Amino acid sequence: MSKKLIVLFLGLIPLLCTCFSPDTPSDRRVLVLLDDFAIKSSHSIFFNNLKSRGFDLDFKLAHDPTISLQRYGQYLYDALILFSPSIERFGGSIDAAAILDFVDSGHDLIVAASSNASDLIREIATECGVDFDEDSSAMVIDHSGYAVSATEGDHTLIASDDFIKSDVILGKEKIKAPVLFQGIGHSLNPSNSLVLKVLSASPSAYSANPSSKLTSPPSLTGTSISLVSVVQARNNARILISGSLSMFSNRFFQSDVQKAGSPTKHDKSGNEQFLTELSKWVFHERGHLKAVNVKHHKIGEVEEPALYRINDDLEYSVELYEWSGKDWEPYVANDVQVQFYMMSPYVLKTLSTDSKGYYFTSFKVPDVYGVFQFKVEYERLGYTSLSLSKQIPVRPFRHNEYERFIPAAYPYYGAAFSMMAGFFIFTAVHLYHK
Structure with a gap:
């Protein structure tokens, strides 16, 4: 590469940075x-x-x-x-x-x-x-x-x-x-x-x-x-x-x-x-919002998963900022909500905030599998509307992931064992007593 091309390329770098900022x-x-x-x-x-x-x-x-x-x-x-x-x-x-x-x-x-x-x-x-x-x-x-x-x-x-x-x-x-x-x-x-x-x-x-x-x-x-x-x-x-x-x-x-x-x-x-x-x-010098760093992950983890399993505990977060005319400042409100949505919202949570623009919440994935969306639809008088969505699949338990004994089935377990015990007692009495 000639020196002229190198100089031309270096001269274009600030312009490219401006164009893509x-x-x-x-x-x-x-x-x-x-x-x-x-x-x-x-x-x-x-x-x-x-x-x-x-x-x-x-x-x-x-x-x-x-x-x-x-x-x-x-x-x-x-x-x-x-x-x-x-x-x-x-x-x-x-x-x-x-x-x-x-x-x-x-x-x-x-x-x-x-x-x-x-x-x-x-x-x-x-x-x-x-x-x-x-x-x-x-x-x-x-x-x-x-x-x-x-x-x-x-x-x-x-x-x-x-x-x-x-x-x-x-x-x-x-x-x-x-x-x-x-x-x-x-x-x-x-x-x-x-x-x-x-x-x-x-x-x-x-x-x-x-x-x-x-x-x-x-x-x-x-x-x-x-x-x-x-x-x-x-x-x-x-x-x-x-x-x-x-x-x-x-x-x-x-x-x-x-x-x-x-x-x-x-x-x-x-x-x-x-x-x-x-x-x-x-002219959007006031009331103009933007959302950045939309994230979700399992509680205790950092990386965003490719999918969730039913009943997983997860955390969702987003950062919201408002343009002040000179720079972006944290936007503070108490009415920002997220939906976990498939055809209709299965989960609707109001996001907590640290008053520095960071909004977060946690919830349990519903016991329904399919393709869900994290949705934030924020509309407030005078502010630009925000529409955020992220799609994520939710799978059921695999055959080897279920609990060995399901608490909801304890009455049926008890009925089966009581039936076996009763049959054993009946057989012993019938064989050894007249």
Whole structure:
């Protein structure tokens, strides 16, 4: 081998190590599609926040004919942000089906709509389990929960503080100020159990055209109106859908806020904190779990056997970690369970933990032989789901492995010996006594 080839090979080693190292959920490329490049500056605080957390943002106009999500069958981006609510047709090779395939491949998506949301944006939202108000001119109006301002206007500028109660989605630090929202409301598809309200409207809110009088009851009213929703797909892809593009803007981030009826005036709205924490969840900087070192073996042994025998005592263990945004930290919970499964669970055990990410339990193999599976199906609100399975056969006792005398058969042993003793006594009496 020549010196040049050796040098080339040594130079490729770091690249190969990087390619085959375990992926982390962050530090990824994000495609941002805009209606207008002016949004890049008017929403710069949100974008700069993502950049400071290690994301590489690629800004393009939504109608750019050169945009593409994949090349030669490989996706070029790990996440997509749609800040183009009025786009009627994407440029390049992107359409609604391509975006849904992007999500089906395990990638994340943020969609921000507005009162002039196009049919294309509505179609994408509908496929994700979210239905925007059918009235294209409708906005969320709240005459009780509006944001107090110098010009009261039509009360479409809402100050909402009805957040989802989940530390993993919105972070452990409480959001101190209400969130400013101005846009279109949506409802959740009741048949879709994967979509969740993150920010809800108040009971006094309704969706209608603010510039015209109501002639019929509004289709969306009260807390059934969702302002911001999230979806975690079964493949752990995450989606954020907002009815307002303005809530991501610098103006809303830096504006003071006072909710109608509240004496407290906040110097800064809760938009920046709310959307920062929510974007951390969407981009898997929080609530992302992984399982490593799944092991099982007989008690007293170390090696994993090729099969078990009925009534063997075994031990099962797994290590669970959560991504903190920088590194993997031990995940601590008391509701992780393992099933020993064949057609149905024969054993269901809650795993004990040492609070350092190590989960373990022990149990006896059931008195049934066949092909079993160790199964861990873990689903918890806000966390990526875990589905672990390991197949193992279970055999019966061999002919020379049974006990010589089975305790359950002692009554039958006693009956046989008592019969023999009785026959001996009867024979002796009959022969030697008249």
